Amino acid sequence: MSLAPEQSNCSATNFSVYAEKFKALSDSKRLELLNMLCVRGSTCVCDLVEEMSIPQSKLSYHLKILLKANLIHKETKGTWSYYSLKEEEMNHLLSKELCCIINPPSK
Numbered sequence: 001m002s003l004a005p006e007q008s009n010c011s012a013t014n015f016s017v018y019a020e021k022f023k024a025l026s027d028s029k030r031l032e033l034l035n036m037l038c039v040r041g042s043t044c045v046c047d048l049v050e051e052m053s054i055p056q057s058k059l060s061y062h063l064k065i066l067l068k069a070n071l072i073h074k075e076t077k078g079t080w081s082y083y084s085l086k087e088e089e090m091n092h093l094l095s096k097e098l099c100c101i102i103n104p105p106s107k
Contacts, residue, residue, distance in 0.1 A: 021093060024069035029054065030062050034085060037072060042084040 024030060029052070036051060037043060045063070049056050063083060066072045070089050075082045 018093075021069045021071060021089075024065050024071055025093075027062070027065075029058075030066055033059075033062055033066065034071065034090075037083060037085040042075065042082045045081045045083065048083065 025034075033048070033052065036048070045056075045059070048063075049059050052059055063072070063074075067074060071086055073084045073086050075084070
């Protein structure tokens, strides 16, 4: 059985990387946070705490998971941290690269 050209490129895909990204997306608070960063752009953590209405420790937990999954970017300015969405990474989750892994080739 031969693979279609686009499928053969997927054989080297690191499935654990995708699993980590989708696990990061599997929480409603993290999805809300990503949406907020998408709409607002780079946002100070102090504003996120206020907007999300959750304790700073819980926000930090969610941000850590999103950072580990490489879905957001952190920039420190003085004593504050600013977070922004990594649009390219988010686009990869819906890309042909991933679709060829879970969608069989048409016959």
